[in-house]
Amino acid sequence: MTSSLSRRAVxxxxxxxxLVAAVVGxxxxxxxxxxxxxxxxxxxxxxxxxxALVALVAAFIPISGAHxxxxxxxxxxxxxxxxxxxVPAYVFSQTxxxxxxAMTAHLMFGVPFVAIGTHVRSGPAQSFSEFIATFGxxxxxxxxxxxxxxxxxxxxxxxxxxxxxxxxxxxxxxxAVTIARALTNTFSGIRPIDVPAFxxxxxxxxxxxxLLIRYWFPKSSRTPV
Amino acid sequence: MTSSLSRRAVxxxxxxxxLVAAVVGxxxxxxxxxxxxxxxxxxxxxxxxxxALVALVAAFIPISGAHxxxxxxxxxxxxxxxxxxxVPAYVFSQTxxxxxxAMTAHLMFGVPFVAIGTHVRSGPAQSFSEFIATFGxxxxxxxxxxxxxxxxxxxxxxxxxxxxxxxxxxxxxxxAVTIARALTNTFSGIRPIDVPAFxxxxxxxxxxxxLLIRYWFPKSSRTPV
Amino acid sequence: MTSSLSRRAVxxxxxxxxLVAAVVGxxxxxxxxxxxxxxxxxxxxxxxxxxALVALVAAFIPISGAHxxxxxxxxxxxxxxxxxxxVPAYVFSQTxxxxxxAMTAHLMFGVPFVAIGTHVRSGPAQSFSEFIATFGxxxxxxxxxxxxxxxxxxxxxxxxxxxxxxxxxxxxxxxAVTIARALTNTFSGIRPIDVPAFxxxxxxxxxxxxLLIRYWFPKSSRTPV
Amino acid sequence: MTSSLSRRAVxxxxxxxxLVAAVVGxxxxxxxxxxxxxxxxxxxxxxxxxxALVALVAAFIPISGAHxxxxxxxxxxxxxxxxxxxVPAYVFSQTxxxxxxAMTAHLMFGVPFVAIGTHVRSGPAQSFSEFIATFGxxxxxxxxxxxxxxxxxxxxxxxxxxxxxxxxxxxxxxxAVTIARALTNTFSGIRPIDVPAFxxxxxxxxxxxxLLIRYWFPKSSRTPV
Numbered sequence: 001m002t003s004s005l006s007r008r009a010v011x012x013x014x015x016x017x018x019l020v021a022a023v024v025g026x027x028x029x030x031x032x033x034x035x036x037x038x039x040x041x042x043x044x045x046x047x048x049x050x051x052a053l054v055a056l057v058a059a060f061i062p063i064s065g066a067h068x069x070x071x072x073x074x075x076x077x078x079x080x081x082x083x084x085x086x087v088p089a090y091v092f093s094q095t096x097x098x099x100x101x102a103m104t105a106h107l108m109f110g111v112p113f114v115a116i117g118t119h120v121r122s123g124p125a126q127s128f129s130e131f132i133a134t135f136g137x138x139x140x141x142x143x144x145x146x147x148x149x150x151x152x153x154x155x156x157x158x159x160x161x162x163x164x165x166x167x168x169x170x171x172x173x174x175x176a177v178t179i180a181r182a183l184t185n186t187f188s189g190i191r192p193i194d195v196p197a198f199x200x201x202x203x204x205x206x207x208x209x210x211l212l213i214r215y216w217f218p219k220s221s222r223t224p225v
Numbered sequence: 226m227t228s229s230l231s232r233r234a235v236x237x238x239x240x241x242x243x244l245v246a247a248v249v250g251x252x253x254x255x256x257x258x259x260x261x262x263x264x265x266x267x268x269x270x271x272x273x274x275x276x277a278l279v280a281l282v283a284a285f286i287p288i289s290g291a292h293x294x295x296x297x298x299x300x301x302x303x304x305x306x307x308x309x310x311x312v313p314a315y316v317f318s319q320t321x322x323x324x325x326x327a328m329t330a331h332l333m334f335g336v337p338f339v340a341i342g343t344h345v346r347s348g349p350a351q352s353f354s355e356f357i358a359t360f361g362x363x364x365x366x367x368x369x370x371x372x373x374x375x376x377x378x379x380x381x382x383x384x385x386x387x388x389x390x391x392x393x394x395x396x397x398x399x400x401a402v403t404i405a406r407a408l409t410n411t412f413s414g415i416r417p418i419d420v421p422a423f424x425x426x427x428x429x430x431x432x433x434x435x436l437l438i439r440y441w442f443p444k445s446s447r448t449p450v
Numbered sequence: 451m452t453s454s455l456s457r458r459a460v461x462x463x464x465x466x467x468x469l470v471a472a473v474v475g476x477x478x479x480x481x482x483x484x485x486x487x488x489x490x491x492x493x494x495x496x497x498x499x500x501x502a503l504v505a506l507v508a509a510f511i512p513i514s515g516a517h518x519x520x521x522x523x524x525x526x527x528x529x530x531x532x533x534x535x536x537v538p539a540y541v542f543s544q545t546x547x548x549x550x551x552a553m554t555a556h557l558m559f560g561v562p563f564v565a566i567g568t569h570v571r572s573g574p575a576q577s578f579s580e581f582i583a584t585f586g587x588x589x590x591x592x593x594x595x596x597x598x599x600x601x602x603x604x605x606x607x608x609x610x611x612x613x614x615x616x617x618x619x620x621x622x623x624x625x626a627v628t629i630a631r632a633l634t635n636t637f638s639g640i641r642p643i644d645v646p647a648f649x650x651x652x653x654x655x656x657x658x659x660x661l662l663i664r665y666w667f668p669k670s671s672r673t674p675v
Numbered sequence: 676m677t678s679s680l681s682r683r684a685v686x687x688x689x690x691x692x693x694l695v696a697a698v699v700g701x702x703x704x705x706x707x708x709x710x711x712x713x714x715x716x717x718x719x720x721x722x723x724x725x726x727a728l729v730a731l732v733a734a735f736i737p738i739s740g741a742h743x744x745x746x747x748x749x750x751x752x753x754x755x756x757x758x759x760x761x762v763p764a765y766v767f768s769q770t771x772x773x774x775x776x777a778m779t780a781h782l783m784f785g786v787p788f789v790a791i792g793t794h795v796r797s798g799p800a801q802s803f804s805e806f807i808a809t810f811g812x813x814x815x816x817x818x819x820x821x822x823x824x825x826x827x828x829x830x831x832x833x834x835x836x837x838x839x840x841x842x843x844x845x846x847x848x849x850x851a852v853t854i855a856r857a858l859t860n861t862f863s864g865i866r867p868i869d870v871p872a873f874x875x876x877x878x879x880x881x882x883x884x885x886l887l888i889r890y891w892f893p894k895s896s897r898t899p900v
Binding site: 010011021022023024029033035037044049054056058060105109 | 487488489490492493496497500573575578579582586589590591592593594596597598600601604605606607608609611612613614615616617618662665666
Binding site: 453457460464468472473474475476479480483484485487491494495499501505506508509510511512554555557559560604607 | 713
């Protein structure tokens, strides 16, 4: 991470753009082709998202650390892996990149450039799902980087592949992606009104994981990648 | 594995919790979405479980060795990889973590917090399947760690992905997971009355693998990871 | 890359042959078996293509660098990774290998040896999709090789797995493969009249990625693998 | 490969047993659950087989080199990687292990212990498919081991995952597995009368790959793993 902050911010923008384009675009393709078979649509959406994460995390770690997720950025800052002064640039790049990614998917599939999500995702089971999803994601990243840094792209892709199915919310686990998905009215969309509870649950999940990480690794450096 | 036993026990608890949440949760999601197509439901359950293992084994190896399975713990103890005195803490953490994982999945999907499995899994073909499943799992772990320690998360995830389909029992291969799955009445459940035969077959399969491992690696250290 | 140019050219021919045989052959098999379920057919085609890329890129990197794609070759030349004088041999081998791969698939499946694609893939959404697909592919390769050279086969396979679903064009992202797919009238075919726009969009996408790569890595060597 | 020949032969037996049990067992499970949807059945069979190869090749490389395939063994001998005197023990172990694997699958699924395959797989398209399948497999193994020995299990698993779909024969590519599959009358079976042409095509494919390998790597050691 010797790149300048502007280079890293552009990387977070491009990486999150491609990630959300993958999530939203594969959701559109999956819904179009699956003829109402929701299990098959979600399976295709899952495989595309997990594979995109393997590729994008591997590609952007050498530039920006491949956070692509405000929770990862904030937990990194708490953990000493990123100066707090750089957090706003990361989060701004991730959020605007995510929104641009939804628009990119819309352009590729010829649907309205901007839309408002109407997919209802509310209630305590959804919030608890996002808590668990993000808690597990942060545990996975911080643990895997200590096993082998080279395994992190696979661990992240594999974790989200699993969490799309094992959480009731299909595991957004990422505030930037959540906001971007509020701007698409397709398979992977979410109502804007449901976003705050998702982001809150994701934040609490990340903080919960941080407490355990501090317990498990009391003295060692905790910077991921 | 320089962590204290309490840190490692918490890791085994959290890791097995997330593993069982993945198995049970993805089973619920798969059954809900697949509209009675059992092959599609099992495929989704398989991909979620295999991917979860890649992520969780990578994440928890640096803390506790990522056993997440009493058979792995006991065979490690026989093999000199873990003091016998630490086995009870590992097995207790795995079993209670597994049960907590089933409850976590139930909370996420809004089904009764605790239930009793009614899925019949009995008979000699089921027991023989669990013997083979666990025998192959232990051979895979102990062999793969000698090839490259970094491949172990992939080898475990890939093995269980295969074994979900090539055994008639869908390869529980883990006493803690088996007990936890007796407490869910969903896709991945099992009747409590069928648990003892599963655990017995898993134990015999693990011991059979240990005999071969001792034949193949007569003098070298046999500690996994 | 100490092999002679002729050895490397043969490797690019054989590698691209096997790649296109995998794309076209798995498309034929998928269409035959899926009984009109396009989502299932594309999922099988996707998994076969992504897996083929993991295997073939791993196999041919030690001989020719495993470009298997004229855009990768040309961007490598711009980037100093391949002498411009060797570009024609690479591109010729890739293109003829790709055509031979389509014919190989036709022979294996007993369909006419040569055919003309009739699958309509035109319009700005398709071109924009190919721009994004190739842009992301080049970013992925050039980023991943800086993370770990050993991850490149996985990053390429994973990226294309995702892009088959997240682009409206199913991500050809490769002029040699595009030309070869104009010579098959099966699941993965394309009308010859649609090829120029695809190749143009792929070229622009590759150049766009090169600009960002030069921004992100201003001084370091940029040769992939 | 410092193990004694007897240890290595037992490893080839156990490894091929588990491999064929995975191929045949997952075929039975897939056919039972898929309700006549052949694409879905083959997809499950594919994922199980590819994943089994990742696990088993990783596990058995440290003991016997994880050939699990007479073509790999014979090409290794031609290439100086295995003494010719040890070839019979390897091939015998692989073949008997494969047959035992089919029986193991039958026991697990409660079908007749031994049967004769009735699945017709004949004609030049099938033979050409087996030629291509084995040619590509040997190129993949011998190339991948020069890239990184650690990638070989993934390259083999990924190659067969692809080849199940891109060849008309679903890519047996292994004489021991072919013989074993003649002794099952389930999804993955083959008529005994079709076995000789398969084995011949596999042998020619392996030899063709060897010629190219000698051209590509003229002086270096060619021993895989």
